[in-house]
Amino acid sequence: MAEPILALRGLSKSFGALKATDDVSLDLRPGEIHALIGPNGAGKSTLIGQIAGSVVPDAGEVWLGGRQITGLSVAARARAGLARSFQVSSLAMEVSARVNVRLAAQGRAGGTYRLWGSASRDSRLAAAAEAALARVGLEARADIPVAELSHGERRLAEMACALALAPRVFLLDEPMAGLGADGTARLTALLDGLRHEAPILLVEHDMDAVFRLADRISVLVYGRVILTGTPDEIRASREVREAYLGEEA
Numbered sequence: 001m002a003e004p005i006l007a008l009r010g011l012s013k014s015f016g017a018l019k020a021t022d023d024v025s026l027d028l029r030p031g032e033i034h035a036l037i038g039p040n041g042a043g044k045s046t047l048i049g050q051i052a053g054s055v056v057p058d059a060g061e062v063w064l065g066g067r068q069i070t071g072l073s074v075a076a077r078a079r080a081g082l083a084r085s086f087q088v089s090s091l092a093m094e095v096s097a098r099v100n101v102r103l104a105a106q107g108r109a110g111g112t113y114r115l116w117g118s119a120s121r122d123s124r125l126a127a128a129a130e131a132a133l134a135r136v137g138l139e140a141r142a143d144i145p146v147a148e149l150s151h152g153e154r155r156l157a158e159m160a161c162a163l164a165l166a167p168r169v170f171l172l173d174e175p176m177a178g179l180g181a182d183g184t185a186r187l188t189a190l191l192d193g194l195r196h197e198a199p200i201l202l203v204e205h206d207m208d209a210v211f212r213l214a215d216r217i218s219v220l221v222y223g224r225v226i227l228t229g230t231p232d233e234i235r236a237s238r239e240v241r242e243a244y245l246g247e248e249a
């Protein structure tokens, strides 16, 4: 079996007496979409925070490509190849998607704004930005201020920013939230192809999207992974149905 690109080992985080995540271990393998599902308050966002570096775990380790990154800052993890997006919009609203995506590409290449970037470097970054915009299908809307884009288009612009980072892993926290049927269909098609560029850890409440996209699903309940399996295995589990899926399964 392929080595995992992202490996979580025994991640725990308590807030006072509440164990938000409790000894969570899971792997993200090359080419896969691994969905993390669970009821409200199960600890999904806390887990994503521990992976991305915004939440400091009480115990446990995060490994990326065979390197332990548990002690690294959010920025250092992003540079190491973790692209987190969604839930909180990170786009600059007053400028275009193209400018946002170019800034993301520039951040990846050299940190902050540089006045005198070399011409070849600039054209490389511009090409990376154009490729990302094309990949999400936003070329025709790329010069409109983000504030004037639809909600679904903003999600695609955020994905283009993440793509411009050429990440090793995508961490997506409820990307379908607030999208209509068209937006969900567009984003589902995009994510479906994206898994081959970098594997995706997907936190999502939209069960149709999860069961359509996921290669494997982990079910988190009260901070613990009660089962990891294929969509069919998750559907067939009585424990999961009782704990979470109810009549939806």
Ligand SMILES: Nc1ncnc2c1ncn2[C@@H]1O[C@H](COP(=O)(O)OP(=O)(O)OP(=O)(O)O)[C@@H](O)[C@H]1O
Pocket (backbone or CB within 6 Å): 015, 018, 020, 038, 039, 040, 041, 042, 043, 044, 045, 046, 047
């Ligand atoms: N900073 C914090 N301080 C105190 N409690 C917190 C904090 N962050 C999260 N919690 C609590 O930890 C538990 C897990 O929350 P978390 O947001 O990780 O769950 P979730 O599975 O992402 O939920 P949802 O599906 O509603 O987004 C909840 O009971 C929440 O109230």
